[in-house]
Amino acid sequence: MLHISVDGLRPDAVTALGPGGAPNLYRLRVEGSRTDNARTDYDYTNTLPNHSCMLTGRGVLGPDGHGVDFNDDPDTTLAAVHGSYVAGVFDVVHDHGLGTALYAGKSKFAFFDRSWDAVNGAPDLAGVDDGRDKIDRYLYLYDTAALVDSAIAGLLAGDIHYLFLHLRDPDTAGHAAGWMSAGYLASVARVDSLVGLLLDAIEGDPALAGATSVILTSDHGGYGLGHSDPALPCDFTVPVYVWGAGAAPRIDLYHLNPVSRENPGLSRPDYAASPPPIRNGGTSNLALALLGLPPIPGSTINAAQDLVVGPLADAGMIAGWDEPVRLFPNPSEGRTTVSFSLGAGGPVDILLFDAAGRVVERMRYGYLGRGAHEIAVGGGDLCPGIYFYAVRAPAATSTGKLVLIR
Numbered sequence: 182m183l184h185i186s187v188d189g190l191r192p193d194a195v196t197a198l199g200p201g202g203a204p205n206l207y208r209l210r211v212e213g214s215r216t217d218n219a220r221t222d223y224d225y226t227n228t229l230p231n232h233s234c235m236l237t238g239r240g241v242l243g244p245d246g247h248g249v250d251f252n253d254d255p256d257t258t259l260a261a262v263h264g265s266y267v268a269g270v271f272d273v274v275h276d277h278g279l280g281t282a283l284y285a286g287k288s289k290f291a292f293f294d295r296s297w298d299a300v301n302g303a304p305d306l307a308g309v310d311d312g313r314d315k316i317d318r319y320l321y322l323y324d325t326a327a328l329v330d331s332a333i334a335g336l337l338a339g340d341i342h343y344l345f346l347h348l349r350d351p352d353t354a355g356h357a358a359g360w361m362s363a364g365y366l367a368s369v370a371r372v373d374s375l376v377g378l379l380l381d382a383i384e385g386d387p388a389l390a391g392a393t394s395v396i397l398t399s400d401h402g403g404y405g406l407g408h409s410d411p412a413l414p415c416d417f418t419v420p421v422y423v424w425g426a427g428a429a430p431r432i433d434l435y436h437l438n439p440v441s442r443e444n445p446g447l448s449r450p451d452y453a454a455s456p457p458p459i460r461n462g463g464t465s466n467l468a469l470a471l472l473g474l475p476p477i478p479g480s481t482i483n484a485a486q487d488l489v490v491g492p493l494a495d496a497g498m499i500a501g502w503d504e505p506v507r508l509f510p511n512p513s514e515g516r517t518t519v520s521f522s523l524g525a526g527g528p529v530d531i532l533l534f535d536a537a538g539r540v541v542e543r544m545r546y547g548y549l550g551r552g553a554h555e556i557a558v559g560g561g562d563l564c565p566g567i568y569f570y571a572v573r574a575p576a577a578t579s580t581g582k583l584v585l586i587r
């Protein structure tokens with residue numbers, strides 16, 4: 182698992198460069214699932230707060246927030262800032278016996294290495310005791326090309342299963358020349374070529390090819406010479422690309438998650454928004470899901486690990502249903518019946534969408550009682566083909582495939 186954060190990357194910088202100017206980032210977009218409209222933390226759009234979100238799966242403020250509301254290394258630990266230990270993605274990977282690495286282009290990432298080192302890391306309570314040091318390899322290099330070389334060597338060594346790579350250049354260029362300036366776009370193009378080296382290394386190695394997932398996001402965008410206004414769309418809009426093992430090709434993440442996530446448009450939803458937007462802070466719990474590992478203890482963003490990035494299963498069953506949602510007949514020549522059983526009463530929605538992710542039928546049932554239900558979906562006016570359905574109940578969402586024939 183390669184988890185990349187490109188510091189200060191605006192999603193529209195990639196689309197402005199296009200497939201000619203950013204061929205490798207475009208490869209991630211075309212061969213993987215992605216959104217150009219993910220969100221940062223609600224209150225902060227700075228490097229250290231937002232990387233703390235990414236690495237812990239928490240927001241900044243509030244009792245569950247990690248509390249890192251500053252942007253310089255405080256020379257203390259995350260536990261000291263928060264008032265008690267805060268687990269991160271490295272805890273989960275390490276405690277399950279896998280190798281971890283953090284390679285960063287800014288010296289303040291030493292804050293994370295210190296917070297989770299052999300002295301300050303929590304005891305390993307899962308499986309074999311692998312010790313307290315949650316980050317097996319920490320490297321800070323200002324020279325991004327050298328940093329990427331080291332990351333490639335680390336990946337090829339075979340003992341790192343989760344590598345978080347921070348590429349600083351677009352942020353540096355944005356502060357110097359302005360976001361979306363020629364200098365900024367040139368630095369995004371440079372990062373693109375370095376991402377190409379990483380993809381080449383993964384595909385050239387028999388052990389990594391086909392078995393490695395890449396998640397790419399950013400900590401914040403930027404406008405003018407800065408990025409510290411959390412109410413500004415240019416600052417709070419970030420990309421999330423998911424490529425490789427487990428990722429569906431060529432599909433928008435909001436189309437893949439029509440019920441559990443809501444595209445916020447230009448708005449800035451807070452943490453009470455339901456459904457929530459996709460956030461960069463949820464990418465670590467996504468990484469863990471792709472590694473087959475549980476979420477970060479105490480995390481609140483994508484804590485259910487329910488962000489779908491892969492092809493929809495033929496039949497979905499997610500915890501919360503008394504029995505799997507069934508469709509019959511399926512394939513169907515016309516209407517089909519959705520059968521499910523609710524463990525508790527509540528409002529139920531059923532969405533039917535086509536292979537491109539467009540909603541073709543939306544049914545809202547209001548309150549349904551506990552127990553078994555059967556509901557007819559799919560009218561005679563739909564073209565033959567493959568459709569997907571999503572059934573949303575208060576405690577669970579189930580998705581699956583419906584084939585219409587004539």
Ligand SMILES: [Zn+2]
Pocket residue numbers: 189228352353356408
């Ligand atoms: Zn900055």
